[in-house]
Amino acid sequence: MVDQIPAVLVLAPLFGALLIGLIGHRDHRVCFPIALASLSVTFFGAIAAAQHVFTNGPMDYFVGGWEKPLGIGIHLRIDALNALLLIAIATVAVLVTFFSIRRVGEKNTEKTHYFYILFLLLCLGLFGITIAADAFNLFVLIEVSSLTSYGLIAMGSSRSGTYAAFNYVLMGTVGASFYLLGVGYLYLTTGSLNMQDIHTILGSNPEIAQSKAVTIAFIFILVGIWIKMAFFPLYGWLPNAYSYSPSSTACFLAPLMTKISVYVMIRVMISVFGLEWIFVSLGWSHLVVWLAVIAILAGSVLALAQREIKKMLCYLIVAEVGYMVGGAWLADEGLWGMTGALYHILADAAMTLCLFLAAGIFVKRFRAREISDLEGMFRKAPWVMAAFVIGALAMIGVPPTCGFFSKFYLIRGGLDAGHWEYVGALLISSLINAVLFFRIFEIAFFGNKPAEGHDHSHDPHETEELPVASNEAPPVWSGNLPLFATAVIIILLGIYNGPVVALIRTFLEELPIVASSL
């Protein structure tokens, strides 16, 4: 039974989506239980898979039983690199499902089932990307996740959301096509699509590995993924797409989409091309780390210039992507930068989810879109604000939150590799985050002007979703439950950073590049 888990991980959300497609139009209230049930199956599947991986080693699954020769069928693989990520995706998905209850009470409920279908298909896409061990299969699932996310972003009633989604469609398509071009070049030179197979062929045939076509394949795959993850010069689509989309969409996309792309980059670097080839033969790691430094600084400074809460958080994501790309490319001997990047994927997913959930609650309950609208929030919603503070402290990097430890490992990697500019950028970005969030705390605690309190006299700028009739208003717990759960996860992930990092290291220490240095 355990060996079927990789298939179950993608099949559960698929069947959830199909079931909603069949019966969801009748009564939108059936959507939520179906979505929750199918995501719970995946959640427990992910935990069982992780348990299996960390006790018995990697799980290989050959769809259709086509195992030999390697590459004729589709190969799925769960190993120590992606097992934790699977749990992270499943957790975020379940929590956002709770948060999405409030969306159901929208003006018209006739589209609710479309929202859940797209949401479940997006989860399916992310799970599929994570477990794929076939370069083309990865592309197919990138398509699934991109298409659904375009739809989810454009579903909001605001016009700017539709425009942002269109922008995202263009950029996302370019990114996916670049990835596909790279895979095409790779197939031309190696004759295989299976990641493991390509890795062996490149390792045993130096003349192929040194050819221009393989280098260009790597460039195109890398740039394609960078567009998807909004790495610095290519980040243009992200802020509008995430800040104008409906809250539950933003809460799901912001923590996961960019992080999954970072995972794909690391997976392609380690499992397809191999770190020796990238760090030793190509020798571009300095260039990429400098790009990451610019990304971190630019993201932080742009965040400082924002007045809307969600926009500010979006630019922080741009900076965080810089952290992870820089960490992955540090090329220090013990791969502590890579460790930090992988740990930061989990930590950043939790922090971003926490902040976006809080921002979503501010918009929905208090119609507070701008930072200045937050005044008096500590009095109006002390618990929500407390969770927001935990998320913010993690973003700044205060112990014992997980944000501190991921920065710790990243900085350790930066020091080992001698990339002082990267260490400096991390510290400056932490300082800017501190300025940003303490400004918000100050406004929320003391306010700008004498507190007038509860009036909602000023008109909301662009109402995303108005609360409907009070009997249809979503229960308060639907927002608070996931928010508090995330806040607890942030702290637990920080306190138990040792075991988590040890699990990540079990994978990295098996790589020849690290094993030789130990």
Added chain:
Amino acid sequence: MLSKVFATIAVAITGSILLYGVSDFPAFGDPHSPANAGVPGSESVSLYFIEESYKDTKVPNIVTSVLADYRGYDTMFETVVIFAAGMAIFAILRVVGNKEETAAKAAEEDSFTNGDHNRIIVGTTVRIVVPVIQLFALYVVAHGHHSPGGGFQGGVILGASFIIIALAENLNAALRRLSELNYVRLAAIGIFIYAAFGIMAQVLGSNFLDYGALQPIFMTDGPEMARSHSMLGVEIGVAFTVTAIMFAIYANLASRGQLVKGL
């Protein structure tokens, strides 16, 4: 204007990088290139397909056996991509309004019933042609594993037969035959059929989409014919989804999500 200059520069750089790599490519049509014969020292996927696929599946069309069996997992998700595209379009475009009112308005403007003679000629022609189109579509689906064709192609043709009805008469005439409720259901059922073949294999103790395990269900001599039959089955599933989404996307785009009147 400036953005166009930048775009041109970006396109020129991308194109020249791509062309730069071409010099390392194997010669065009070279039977010993990596993609055709594999890299020395490792087994070739292409040669395996050419030599073994008929023995494995008893399907003479190698493309179908690769698409629907060896890489069936990819094809299932390609179908999901189509389904997702349809759902995204409905989610964005569909305008939910007062149905009776719009339907009444549509009936009023129905030129076909009001004696528009041009439409009568076109409509009659279409009525004669549509069964032929649909029969051909079914042939393409059913014969996909022996000759060029398959679920995607057949589904597109079948979807086109509904679109041609909508063009010749009006959208309501086509929607009477395939209503909104039914096309969403049909699309979901298509993928459901596809996935069911995989799940059945799992139930019988094999991996997902291992059609060979379905041998006891199809009561064939060996796993090969079970694979062949299952491929036909999943092609039918693909055809369902493609038909429904093709027509549904047309209906939503042509009527701006109102689902009345159309072009």
